[in-house]
């Protein structure tokens with residue numbers, strides 16, 4: 046039975062959805078890394094929020110794992126390259142908690158502007174310190190948004206409702222989108238120089254780690270207030286501590302910390318700091334949404350092959366999945382055929398689509414063709430890691446969709462170039478869903494690929510087929526199907542023969558001794 050481990054505190058809806066869809070769901074929250082490592086091999090899926098770290102070590106132990114689902118946005122707690130190498134799909138749930146997180150950023154901005162947490166503490170302590178808590182108005186102030194994606198743009202919208210002037214730095218924000226959002230696109234230095242409040246909404250990447258450091262803070266307006274509801278490591282906490290002490294930064298609101306859970310932190314204790322324990326996504330509504338979304342996505346993938354919001358492979362919608370399935374089988378078979386015939390360094394792979402195939406979402410087909418191709422050459426290859434492996438090995442992959450009329454309603458052709466030669470193989474779907482090989486090295490042949498095949502190339506000479514059939518019969522080899530093709534009378538010919546069992550090397554050697562045989566290979570599908 047398909048089994049999923051829910052390792053973080055997700056809404057109970059997630060487990061319900063898995064079970065409703067016939068997937069066994071174990072909820073084990075708070076496992077240590079060692080405990081997780083010791084049980085992960087029993088699961089097909091792992092659902093997490095941010096507490097569980099799916100490290101390379103955990104992933105290496107996850108021999109059965111097919112999918113990691115992040116009920117949330119940031120996936121910095123998942124080692125995506127390690128998952129990709131192991132052929133594990135990593136998916137998240139963008140949008141599910143964006144409004145909630147944007148609202149938290151706005152709440153943090155108010156908390157800073159009016160010192161609400163400190164005023165609350167003081168008031169409840171019976172101090173009534175009206176003059177200590179004189180705040181600043183938000184109206185007319187400049188809000189600098191660093192990272193204007195889903196969350197940043199919602200923050201921009203809400204801030205405009207508060208009559209703030211919104212400026213944004215985001216290298217991927219187009220002029221049109223900035224215009225739609227009514228935000229002024231600026232450089233990072235301009236944002237630092239102009240913003241009264243700065244709010245961070247970028248993912249944590251090598252490019253954003255520690256972007257708010259002493260150098261950046263020095264460029265900011267004295268008395269700036271900074272909000273971070275994205276990731277702790279976007280800032281250098283030591284530098285912020287110094288800036289709070291000097292007054293360069295008047296207030297700091299942090300929902301996220303370099304080390305979490307932040308049971309202690311060098312910034313704690315300052316009355317200029319407002320801190321929350323990574324609560325950005327923690328509303329009932331957001332948690333319900335992300336739990337439902339991650340469970341549906343993971344179940345869809347595990348049960349139907351539909352891929353939504355994956356970070357390491359192309360998407361396949363639930364509608365596409367059944368339509369793509371026979372094409373996937375065809376692409377896999379073509380790849381596998383070519384892979385089993387490839388014995389020297391692979392340099393390039395070209396995958397061409399014609400007819401109906403050219404109208405499909407071909408990225409997953411290309412990925413599966415590559416997996417079929419590399420599978421016979423390497424261990425543990427699947428459609429998730431095959432494109433990465435090809436890239437790492439400098440294999441040039443090209444995909445072409447032809448709009449020209451085709452002899453076939455649908456056709457996929459794979460051309461593999463090695464150090465020594467180029468070889469192509471093409472196939473179609475017979476009756477709309479049955480994969481058939483239709484061409485090998487430009488020679489027409491129509492063959493369904495069975496489990497065990499014998500592939501022979503020979504010179505087209507009288508008596509050859511009889512000699513081959515006689516030898517196979519004499520060796521007790523049962524022939525299921527026999528397919529022939531040739532480029533012309535007396536020229537290159539091929540035979541594709543389905544047999545009940547894989548032929549051994551000794552018999553293959555004898556087949557190669559039959560006059561006119563060029564090569565003979567046993568293939569398995």
Ligand SMILES: NC(=O)C1=CN([C@@H]2O[C@H](COP(=O)(O)OP(=O)(O)OC[C@H]3O[C@@H](n4cnc5c(N)ncnc54)[C@H](O)[C@@H]3O)[C@@H](O)[C@H]2O)C=CC1
Nearest residue numbers: 118119146192193194195196215217247248274275325326
């Ligand atoms: N505190 C919390 O509980 C939550 C935190 N988050 C964090 O918020 C982050 C942002 O989430 P979304 O807005 O949904 O992501 P998103 O992907 O929609 O937006 C991120 C934006 O950052 C921009 N960006 C990337 N590198 C940048 C750079 N060097 N400088 C400026 N901008 C850059 C991107 O172009 C993109 O527009 C997540 O990656 C996650 O880490 C998300 C949800 C909840």
Ligand SMILES: O=C(O)CCC(=O)C(=O)O
Nearest residue numbers: 094095117118119326327
């Ligand atoms: O699940 C959570 O509480 C954290 C959410 C988060 O940080 C994210 O979605 O990136």
